[in-house]
Each structure stands twice: as C-alpha cells, then as structure tokens.
Amino acid sequence: MxxxxxxxxxFPKPESVYVAMDKTNRELCVNAGRGSYRIAREASELIADTKKLLRDLVHADIDSAVVFSPSITISLNQIIKGLSYTKNAVVYVSPYEHNAVARTVHLVSQKIGFKVKQLPINDGFEIDIDKIKYEFSKEKPSVVICTHVSNVTGYVLPVSEIFHEAKQFNAICILDSAQSLGLVPIDVRSMAVDIIAFAGHKTLYGPFGIGGFLNISGISLGEVITGGTGSDSLNLEMPDHPEGRYEAASANIVAISGLNAALKEVxxxxxxxxxxxxxxxxxxxxxxxxxxxxxxxxxxxxxxxxxxxxxxxxxxxxxxxxxxxxxxxxxxxxxxxxxxxxxxxxxxxxxxxxxxxxxxxxxxxxxxxxxxxxxxxxx
Amino acid sequence: MxxxxxxxxxFPKPESVYVAMDKTNRELCVNAGRGSYRIAREASELIADTKKLLRDLVHADIDSAVVFSPSITISLNQIIKGLSYTKNAVVYVSPYEHNAVARTVHLVSQKIGFKVKQLPINDGFEIDIDKIKYEFSKEKPSVVICTHVSNVTGYVLPVSEIFHEAKQFNAICILDSAQSLGLVPIDVRSMAVDIIAFAGHKTLYGPFGIGGFLNISGISLGEVITGGTGSDSLNLEMPDHPEGRYEAASANIVAISGLNAALKEVxxxxxxxxxxxxxxxxxxxxxxxxxxxxxxxxxxxxxxxxxxxxxxxxxxxxxxxxxxxxxxxxxxxxxxxxxxxxxxxxxxxxxxxxxxxxxxxxxxxxxxxxxxxxxxxxx
Structure with missing residues (x-):
C-alpha cells in the first residue's frame, strides 16, 4: 500500500514511537501524578519532560502552561468553550477552519449570540491582509481563531501577520497547529499568539490519544471537562491550577511516551x-x-x-x-x-x-x- | 515492585493487549471510518467488533448505541452535560461518586439550578433501600447517577434495586461502571439502566485512552464535544447519529485494538x-x-x-x-x-x-x- x-x-510513525509506547505499556502504565510510588513518579516526570519538549519546540518559556488532552478536538472545545464572550463580541475564523473549530464556534455563538465572521481571502485562495485590516477596523475582532495549514489545500496561512493585526485591537489569538507543528516553524517570540492547540498524531508523528494546548499568554479559561484531578479531591470545583484545571481524568501515559519519542525525533x-x-x-x-x-x-x-x-x-x-x-x-x-x-x-x-x-x-x-x-x- | x-x-494488562496495540500501531494506525481505502475499512471493522463485544458483555442488543470516547471522564461529561434538566429537577447521586460525576453534576446544577441529593446510606456504609424509597416518594428523582463499585471502599452498590426504585418515578438511570465492568456482572435485561459509562483501563484490563458509554434506552443527549465526524462535513451541526454525534475527532484505533483484545480475554x-x-x-x-x-x-x-x-x-x-x-x-x-x-x-x-x-x-x-x-x- x-x-x-x-x-x-x-503513518507510519518513527520506530522509536512504537518502541516507547510498548515499553511504557509494559513497564510504566500506571496512573501518573496521583500515586506516591516510584513508577507513578517516573510517569509524572515523563509528562513534565514531554511538556518541556513542546515548550522548546515553539520557543515558549517555562511560564507557558502546557495542557494535555486526548485530542486537539477536545482541546479546541476547551479553549473555544472556555473563553468568556460578550453578546457583542466578534469572533473571526479563517475560511480554512476544521469542524473542530467551525462547529464549536457555531455552537457557542448560538448560545451567546456573538457574531462569527470569516477572514477574507482573495481569488488565489490566499488570506487578504489588506482586507483583514479593513474588516477589523470596521468590526473589531474579539477573538481570532486560525488554522496554520489548511487540511484541505495545504495552504500555509500568514498567521503571524493575521495575529499582528488582531492584536492592534487586543483580540485573543488562537492558533490551530494540527497540520503544522513539527512541519512549519512556530516561534512564539515573534508571533502574537495567546494559545496554540496541537495534535500529537499528525505533523508531530506521535500517536493517537494525545493532543493539547500551550497557553502562551496565560489566558484564563472556564472548565469545560470536569472530573478527578488527583488533587484537592474534596473540592467540587476544579482546582485553580493552570494545567491541572484542564486535565481531568487519568493521563494517557502510553500516548504521552509516544509523543515524547516523536518530539525527540522531529x-x-x-x-x-x-x-x-x-x-x-x-x-x-x-x-x-x-x-x-x-x-x-x-x-x-x-x-x-x-x-x-x-x-x-x-x-x-x-x-x-x-x-x-x-x-x-x-x-x-x-x-x-x-x-x-x-x-x-x-x-x-x-x-x-x-x-x-x-x-x-x-x-x-x-x-x-x-x-x-x-x-x-x-x- | x-x-x-x-x-x-x-497493571499489568494481559499480554494480548500489548501485542494488539503494537501490531495496530505498526499496521493499522490510520484514521478509521473516514478513508475509502482498505486499512481504514479494517480499522472501522475493528471498532464495530469492539462495540459488539461490549454489547455482548452486558447482554445489550444491537439497538444499543456504543459511543467511544477517550475516557470515562469525558463520557460522564457527555452524559451529565448532555441530558436536559428543568430547574425543578432532582438529581440523586450516591455518596460513593467519583469527581467525574460529583464535580460534573455540581457544575451543571449550578448552571441550571436543580437540586442534587445523595442517596442515603446506613451505619454499615451500605445503601439504605428503604430510606431511598422514602426519599424518592418525598422528592421524586429525575435522574439517578450511581457508581457500581466504590473506588474508595470496594463496596458493590445494589444498583439494580436503586434503579428499580428510581424507575417507579421514570427517572433516568446512569451507571458508572468504571470499577465493575468485567469484574461484577452487568445484565441490562434485568437492570433498569438507561446509560452505562465504562472505562477501558480499569476492571476491563484494557489500555488508557479509551472509554465510552452504552446508550441502552436510546436517550437523546445534547452534544458536549463538537468537531469533525468524517460525515456531513458541510453541516455546522453535529450529525444526528446515535454514535457519531458523540464521537468527534479521530478514533484512537490503537487503544481500541487494546480494548478489543482485553474484551476477548475478560x-x-x-x-x-x-x-x-x-x-x-x-x-x-x-x-x-x-x-x-x-x-x-x-x-x-x-x-x-x-x-x-x-x-x-x-x-x-x-x-x-x-x-x-x-x-x-x-x-x-x-x-x-x-x-x-x-x-x-x-x-x-x-x-x-x-x-x-x-x-x-x-x-x-x-x-x-x-x-x-x-x-x-x-x-
């Protein structure tokens, strides 16, 4: 085939991804961060190391929270549904968005009543920055959500320029890097991005079952998925921790070990x-x-x-x-x-x-x- | 250790789980159900077969939807947040609930305003059915959510009796089988349960990264996680399919293959x-x-x-x-x-x-x- x-x-993934996952399955497949025993701590250290590799990949500093979730779809739900909007907000999305963004923004907009607008493109199917400037000046962006690479056409969107314009209006800028992280350089030092959502199993060559987001600017998000966090168990509210708050449920240490191996190869x-x-x-x-x-x-x-x-x-x-x-x-x-x-x-x-x-x-x-x-x- | x-x-899992996952990683790790090629169809067949094994395990018939998700926590979010409640609803939970239920019910109750009550237990830390009858007659249950086995004490709750009483008031009955499926028999033919949530990685001896729920009575749930479903892509609403509606994002075929192997052994x-x-x-x-x-x-x-x-x-x-x-x-x-x-x-x-x-x-x-x-x- x-x-x-x-x-x-x-598909396939690097051999090291397979090896790491099988080894973790056999030797380290425990509930990380919740146990008080040796291999549970080792699992926690593997998670911390994987988060560090992700921060390094986009040149983020130690203050940027890295939240793991089972998929970028869930992360985009956490981000889009976790943001606060007024009824008068204007949310811009590119015409290249995936349904993980498009359907989620649609649903939230129906509940809140804000307006969803598409970033203009030209006849060459490319983002039209001049038109964007005009549109933004006419209707100020509250939030801009943009995929980095189109999963339909392979177009690499000028996300740095889009976010630069959006930041003139203090918009929150969300990058969907599902088709780009590990393939197209991302450097948060020169990109006005607030949150980067990522998928493990696409351009990073990691496994299914692990995605997440980097919260570069430390934006506060409401909790979308609630559950056990292995911390503050008697509290019916999710803990107020920049990562743990969004990481209900057992960490998938097998998938994380595969992502760790992938990040070391990429x-x-x-x-x-x-x-x-x-x-x-x-x-x-x-x-x-x-x-x-x-x-x-x-x-x-x-x-x-x-x-x-x-x-x-x-x-x-x-x-x-x-x-x-x-x-x-x-x-x-x-x-x-x-x-x-x-x-x-x-x-x-x-x-x-x-x-x-x-x-x-x-x-x-x-x-x-x-x-x-x-x-x-x-x- | x-x-x-x-x-x-x-931990550990049966050897067949490790072997299945590694083999799937190497040979079948594609996006199931969305591709029009041979191994994508094979992946889809593996998913269908795994769902059949789950239905068989609880003696459910072919009409019971089996929804896969990355974890029982996400499934419990989908169920509890997906149900419709009035402000006057009364939701009963057992005192043995995990935070996947407790925090989620708490959050929804704060939004909707319904009352959350705990099922009464006696001095022997056991459910008191007579008191439950009394409580239910005093405040009719709208929804009853109950874990099957306590993750703290190992107590096996009399869920059939609880749900039988709840059904006298037409309550919706939700079973959390995280600590029981594959360990304590569940037979939907003799249990008045509407939905059973399950975890792959606990008593079923499957891997992290796969959980879900069986919708025994076909209850309609609003969508909680939105995203791509590989179907009806131009529609901004989630498709009206009893399984697909709740299965946004790529299926984790590696974890599913591990669960499949686990279900064949259990x-x-x-x-x-x-x-x-x-x-x-x-x-x-x-x-x-x-x-x-x-x-x-x-x-x-x-x-x-x-x-x-x-x-x-x-x-x-x-x-x-x-x-x-x-x-x-x-x-x-x-x-x-x-x-x-x-x-x-x-x-x-x-x-x-x-x-x-x-x-x-x-x-x-x-x-x-x-x-x-x-x-x-x-x-």
Missing amino acids: IYLDNAATT NTEENFLKEKELTDYFIGRVSKLKNIKTFLPENIENHVGIVSFVVNGMASEDIGTILDEDFDIAVRTGYHCAPFIHDYIGDKKNSGTVRVGIGIFNSKADIDILISSLEDIAG | IYLDNAATT NTEENFLKEKELTDYFIGRVSKLKNIKTFLPENIENHVGIVSFVVNGMASEDIGTILDEDFDIAVRTGYHCAPFIHDYIGDKKNSGTVRVGIGIFNSKADIDILISSLEDIAG
Whole structure:
C-alpha cells in the first residue's frame, strides 16, 4: 500500500514511537501524578519532560502552561468553550477552519449570540491582509481563531501577520497547529499568539490519544471537562491550577511516551524541506495531467504537504475507490471536515476533493505511481 | 515492585493487549471510518467488533448505541452535560461518586439550578433501600447517577434495586461502571439502566485512552464535544447519529485494538472469584492487625477488590511513602477523587485512606508481603 492520507494521520510513525509506547505499556502504565510510588513518579516526570519538549519546540518559556488532552478536538472545545464572550463580541475564523473549530464556534455563538465572521481571502485562495485590516477596523475582532495549514489545500496561512493585526485591537489569538507543528516553524517570540492547540498524531508523528494546548499568554479559561484531578479531591470545583484545571481524568501515559519519542525525533526544518520537495514534485507532475484541477494558493511558497484536486466529470469518492482497489493507494476524498473552504474552491459538483496527504516517509517513487495511476484514471 | 494500585488503573494488562496495540500501531494506525481505502475499512471493522463485544458483555442488543470516547471522564461529561434538566429537577447521586460525576453534576446544577441529593446510606456504609424509597416518594428523582463499585471502599452498590426504585418515578438511570465492568456482572435485561459509562483501563484490563458509554434506552443527549465526524462535513451541526454525534475527532484505533483484545480475554466470573478470594484473604489478615481500621460494608458479600484503611495516629500519605520506599509496594493514599464518602467513613484526621487495589495478576504472596510490611509499620 502507498499511504498518502498523512493529513488525516501520519503513518507510519518513527520506530522509536512504537518502541516507547510498548515499553511504557509494559513497564510504566500506571496512573501518573496521583500515586506516591516510584513508577507513578517516573510517569509524572515523563509528562513534565514531554511538556518541556513542546515548550522548546515553539520557543515558549517555562511560564507557558502546557495542557494535555486526548485530542486537539477536545482541546479546541476547551479553549473555544472556555473563553468568556460578550453578546457583542466578534469572533473571526479563517475560511480554512476544521469542524473542530467551525462547529464549536457555531455552537457557542448560538448560545451567546456573538457574531462569527470569516477572514477574507482573495481569488488565489490566499488570506487578504489588506482586507483583514479593513474588516477589523470596521468590526473589531474579539477573538481570532486560525488554522496554520489548511487540511484541505495545504495552504500555509500568514498567521503571524493575521495575529499582528488582531492584536492592534487586543483580540485573543488562537492558533490551530494540527497540520503544522513539527512541519512549519512556530516561534512564539515573534508571533502574537495567546494559545496554540496541537495534535500529537499528525505533523508531530506521535500517536493517537494525545493532543493539547500551550497557553502562551496565560489566558484564563472556564472548565469545560470536569472530573478527578488527583488533587484537592474534596473540592467540587476544579482546582485553580493552570494545567491541572484542564486535565481531568487519568493521563494517557502510553500516548504521552509516544509523543515524547516523536518530539525527540522531529526536525521541523528537515521535515519541511522533505515534504516541500515531494509536494512540489507532485504538483509539477499533476499539473501536466489534463482533466485534473488542483486548488493551490497563488504563491506556491505558502504551501506544503497537502494537495487537493478534482477530476473533471468524476466524483472524488470514485477516484478514491479506484486508487484503492486498482492501485492500492490510500488517499482521502470528500470535504475533509472543513465546512467553509468549499464555497471558495468550488469542488461541490465533484462532492469534494481528492486529497493527497504527503508525509516524511513517502518517496518520489510513491508519487510516480500515483501519477501513473491518475494518468490511467483521468487520461 | 508489588503493584496494588489497580483501582487507579489495572497493571499489568494481559499480554494480548500489548501485542494488539503494537501490531495496530505498526499496521493499522490510520484514521478509521473516514478513508475509502482498505486499512481504514479494517480499522472501522475493528471498532464495530469492539462495540459488539461490549454489547455482548452486558447482554445489550444491537439497538444499543456504543459511543467511544477517550475516557470515562469525558463520557460522564457527555452524559451529565448532555441530558436536559428543568430547574425543578432532582438529581440523586450516591455518596460513593467519583469527581467525574460529583464535580460534573455540581457544575451543571449550578448552571441550571436543580437540586442534587445523595442517596442515603446506613451505619454499615451500605445503601439504605428503604430510606431511598422514602426519599424518592418525598422528592421524586429525575435522574439517578450511581457508581457500581466504590473506588474508595470496594463496596458493590445494589444498583439494580436503586434503579428499580428510581424507575417507579421514570427517572433516568446512569451507571458508572468504571470499577465493575468485567469484574461484577452487568445484565441490562434485568437492570433498569438507561446509560452505562465504562472505562477501558480499569476492571476491563484494557489500555488508557479509551472509554465510552452504552446508550441502552436510546436517550437523546445534547452534544458536549463538537468537531469533525468524517460525515456531513458541510453541516455546522453535529450529525444526528446515535454514535457519531458523540464521537468527534479521530478514533484512537490503537487503544481500541487494546480494548478489543482485553474484551476477548475478560472473564467476569473468573475475575470476580479471583479478586474476591484475594480481597477476603487480605481482609482476614489485616483485620487482625492492631491500630488499623478498615472501611468495609456491613455485609462483606457486597464487596470486591478494593480495601481502604487508616492507621491510628498516622497520615495515610506517610504509610504510602513507607510502603513505597521501604517495601517497594505501590498503593494509593488520600481521597481518591471521591469527595462525599469521607464525610461518612471519618478518615479526614488521617488525610484520607490507604487504598489497596487488588487485581487479577496479584497473588497471595503479594498480600503476605503487604501484611508483614503493615505489621512493621503499624505494629
């Protein structure tokens, strides 16, 4: 099988991730931070070390809380539902948001009554900073939530510039790094970001079952998930701790050990260069195929890893089925849990796109086979 | 190390759980149910098979939705926050509830304004059914939430009888089976239960990262966690599907494969007999030690697996430290995330209990070493 669904989850993972998880399962799979015995403390130290690796990866200092959760979806729920809003707030999201953001903002907006607006993009499917300045001046942003890399098109959004503009109005800035952390550099010293949500199992090459957020500016969030914290047990309120307050339930030490191993392996610059080279190679070849239309940003420098396309006159699902059954190639088809962007790229007559998600374990040979398969299908 | 913290999480797990997880990590670690390719479908089939094993375990029929989540804490949030309440509702909980229930009910009650009452217990720390009948007739129950086995004392609550009484008033009945599923038989054909929440990593001997609930009566719940579901992506509402609506985010197929293996191994009757024998052996011996006070139900038949005690004049945390450092025995000390029961058992002067959590991989030799250590400490 040629696996090109790395935008859904990267696969395979580095060998060290598998080894760490199996070892933890066998030797350290206890309830961390709650026990008063040796291996429970070792588990706690592993958690602390993993949090340090995450802070280091984005150049955050020791004061930045790192909250673990079982998935970035849950973290985005904790963030978006945990923020305080007035009825008159204006929440901006990019048109590239995933449903973990889009549906959650929608639900909260229905309850509170605030307005949700989309950041403007231009005809090249790129964020239009000038229009954003205009929109912000017209309707001041209270909160801006933005994905770093589109899970549909691979577009790398200019999040530093967006957040810079948002901060002119003291907006709270939330970054969804599901498709970027470990692939595209993030440096909080030069980015006006308040909270970064992250996924373990995507561009970090860690396992399922672990995500979280870095609370860079120490914003206070209401509790969204309540439960046992192994601390202050007699108190019916969640403890007032910048991490523990948001970490109800037993820590998944097995997944955390996998993430720890992944973080020790990940090399953002190398991974970017590798994926960029493969992506550009694919784009160069697929662009020559007739009947195929890709959805790329105007400036191809702002792009990495993911390419969506449609084949004229064919449902994308059917392309996926043929690639699977006839060529043993795994891609994803449809709308990719991103509700807004399809209004812009115009793929609805194909029932969504065929999405090629490239990872660091792919090769040019994989791309060659995909291209020759597409020549067969679309040619 | 002698591990006696099985009430926090069972450790070790059966070998088949480790093998399944490593194999899935290496061969099947993709985004199930969303891809249109072979191994994504295999992952989906593994999920369906695991749900079937869970239904079979409680004798539920095919119509009972099985919702997976990353932990029973999240599931209890989904259930308790997902139910509809009036301001005049009365929600009963047992005094044995864990903070996953206690804090969550507390938070929701503060928002809605309904009353939270505790089910009455007698001087023998057992549920008093006659008093419950009286309480229910005085203040009709809207919802009854009850743990099956106390994570502090090992008491097996008479949940069938409690729910039978609650159903006389058409109350919604929620069972927390974190400490019972796979250890104490649950048969929905003879229990008036609406929803059973379960944890993978405790009495089922599965991994961290997977829990969920069985919606036996098909009760409608509002969505608590929103996000991508791999379906109906253009819709900003969560899909109206009895399982998918509550399963936002990528399924943790690695943890599910571990749970699948655990469910294929688990033998409730055997595990109960084994744990009961070890527990009774420990109780028989610890009862003879002077200066130690246990907190057991009056009728020891209603008890399994967990024994809490205090040593006169000593903080429980210190006992835990000595057991760890001097004898390499892992127990848990403190309040065990259960806020109410300590008002009854009177362990606050010791800052909580020493809890011995027995598992199927323990032996009489483990108990003997613990007893001789306690003779040293308390003698």
